[in-house]
Amino acid sequence: MTRIFIDGAAGTTGLDIAERLGGRTDLALITLPDDRRKDPEARREALNTADAVILCLPDDAAREAVALIENPQVKVIDASTAHRVAEGWTYGFAELEPGQREALSVATRISNPGCYPTGFLALVRPLVRAGLVPADWAFTVNATSGYSGGGKAMIAAFEDASSPDATDTAFRIYGLTLAHKHVSEMQQHAGLAFPPLFAPAVARTYRGMIVEVPLQLSAMATTPSARDLRDALATAYEGSALVSVHGDDNPSVLTLEQCAGTDRLELYVFANESTGQARLVAALDNLGKGAGGAAVQNLNLALGFPETLGLTL
Numbered sequence: 001m002t003r004i005f006i007d008g009a010a011g012t013t014g015l016d017i018a019e020r021l022g023g024r025t026d027l028a029l030i031t032l033p034d035d036r037r038k039d040p041e042a043r044r045e046a047l048n049t050a051d052a053v054i055l056c057l058p059d060d061a062a063r064e065a066v067a068l069i070e071n072p073q074v075k076v077i078d079a080s081t082a083h084r085v086a087e088g089w090t091y092g093f094a095e096l097e098p099g100q101r102e103a104l105s106v107a108t109r110i111s112n113p114g115c116y117p118t119g120f121l122a123l124v125r126p127l128v129r130a131g132l133v134p135a136d137w138a139f140t141v142n143a144t145s146g147y148s149g150g151g152k153a154m155i156a157a158f159e160d161a162s163s164p165d166a167t168d169t170a171f172r173i174y175g176l177t178l179a180h181k182h183v184s185e186m187q188q189h190a191g192l193a194f195p196p197l198f199a200p201a202v203a204r205t206y207r208g209m210i211v212e213v214p215l216q217l218s219a220m221a222t223t224p225s226a227r228d229l230r231d232a233l234a235t236a237y238e239g240s241a242l243v244s245v246h247g248d249d250n251p252s253v254l255t256l257e258q259c260a261g262t263d264r265l266e267l268y269v270f271a272n273e274s275t276g277q278a279r280l281v282a283a284l285d286n287l288g289k290g291a292g293g294a295a296v297q298n299l300n301l302a303l304g305f306p307e308t309l310g311l312t313l
Contacts, residue, residue, distance in 0.1 A: 002303055005030040005046045007065050008056035010037065012151050013079050016292035017054055020310050021299075044068045052303060054295055055079060072108070075302045077295055079112040084185045086111065091189055092298040093118065094307070095236075095243050096125055104301040112298060115290025116143050116200060117185045119211025119282030122243060122265055124190045126236035132224040133215070139196035140214060141186070144171070144256060146207040149286040158204060173201045208257035209290055211282040218276025226271030226278055233267055241308050242289060242297070243267065259283045263293030263311040288312070 004027050008014045021027055030050055036042040047053055047068050052075040055062045062080040069076065083089040090107035094100050104110060113121070120141045127133040147158045157165040180198050187195045217224055230245065237243040243265045250268055259266055262285055271278040284290050293311055300307050 001028045002026060002052065003028050003030055003050045004052050004054065004299070005050035006054045006056060007043060007047065008061070011056050012148055012155070013287070013291045013295070014054075014056035016287050017056065017079075017295050020292060020296050024310060026305065040068070048074060050074060052077065052299055054299065066109075075108050075110070077110045077112055077298050077302070079291060079295055081114065081181050081185070083109070083111040084114065084117075085188045092294060093121060093189070094297060094301060095240050096121055096189065097129075101301055101307070104298060105304065107302060110298050110302060112291070112295050113189075114182045114185055115145060115149055115209055115284070115286040116141070116182050116198070116211060117189065118265065118290050118294065119143065119209065119284055120186050120196070120213065121189050122237075122267060123211070123213050123233070123280040123282050124186075124192075126232050127224075127229060128191050129236075130232045132222055132228055132232055134220060134222065135191055136193035137215075137220070138194065139190075139192065140199070141196050141211060142199045142201075142214070143209065143211040144201040144203050145209045145286045145290075146205045146256065146260070147202050148207050149209070149290070150202060154202070155206075170204045171201060173199065175200045203256055205256055205260075207285055207287050208255075208260040209282075209284050209286040210254060210256050211284075213280040215278045215280065216276065217271070217278050223276075226269050226273065229271075229278065229280070230269045233269065237267070241313060242311070245269075254281060254283060259285050259288065261285060261288070261312065263288040263297070263308075264313065265289045 006014050009018050030046050048071040055078040059080050059082040062082040089109045089111045090103050092110045093113045128135050147154050156163040183195045234245040245267045266283045268281040
C-alpha cells in the first residue's frame with residue numbers, strides 16, 4: 001500500500017485532495033490528529049515515512065516542510081508557489097512540453113502549477129514554441145476565478161455574513177500592484193522575454209475559471225491566422241485526456257463555471273480575420289486542473305499509476 005501524507009490537509013486544496021484520494025484502495029493516507037497537525041516532530045515523522053507528500057501550505061511553511069524531509073525516497077508535490085520557478089524542481093504540468101510526463105514519472109520534487117498560469121501557459125507556450133507568436137510579445141492576460149481560489153478567508157468573505165470581510169459584490173479585481181506572484185511562473189514556463197501584464201479578478205461563484213489572452217495578430221511580423229493558432233494548439237494536446245482544443249464550432253458564450261466540478265481544461269481560439277484580432281481563452285476549474293486535480297494527476301504520474309485515476313473527465 002502506497003502511503004500518502006497531505007501536509008496542510010485542513011485547507012481548501014488539501015481537503016479537496018484528501019476527498020479525491022480517500023476512496024482509493026491503492027493508497028493509504030497518513031493523518032495527524034488536530035492537536036498534532038502543527039507539531040514539528042509529528043510532521044517530520046509523517047513527512048519521512050510517506051512514499052509521497054503533497055504540500056498544501058503557505059510558501060514559507062512549504063519550504064520548511066521540504067527542509068524537514070531527510071528520506072531521499074520521498075516524492076514531494078508542492079501545491080504552493082514556493083518552488084514553481086525553483087531550480088531542481090520539475091514543473092507539474094504534464095501536457096505542457098514534450099517529454100514532461102516522463103520527467104514527472106522520475107521526479108522526486110514536483111511543483112504543482114498555479115491555476116491562472118495553467119490557463120495562460122496552455123494557450124501561450126505551444127504558440128511560442130512553434131514560432132507563431134514572438135517570445136518578446138507584450139502579452140496581456142485577463143482572468144477571473146471562483147472565490148474558492150482565495151482560500152478560507154475569501155470563502156468566508158463571500159459566504160459568511162458575520163465575517164469582517166463579508167461582501168455582497170458580484171465581481172472584483174485585484175493584483176493592482178502589477179506584481180502578482182504568478183507572473184514569474186507564467187514568464188519562465190512560457191519562455192517569454194518580458195513578464196505578461198496580468199489582470200486577475202474574482203467573481204461570486206464558488207469554483208470555475210476563465211483565462212483570456214487577447215492578441216493583435218495583424219501587428220505581429222509572423223501574422224499567424226486563427227487556423228494556424230488552433231492547429232498548433234490541437235497538435236500540442238493531441239491525445240490528451242484532459243486538455244481539449246475546440247475547433248470551428250466555437251460557442252457564442254463561455255461561462256466561468258463550464259468546467260467546474262471537472263479536471264478538464266478547454267481551449268478556444270476566437271478571431272476576426274478582417275481586423276486581425278484574436279482572443280485565446282482557457283476554461284478550467286480552479287480547484288480541479290488548477291489545483292487538486294493537477295496534484296492528483298502528478299501523484300499518479302510520479303507513482304506509476306494511470307494518469308487520470310481519480311480524476312473527473
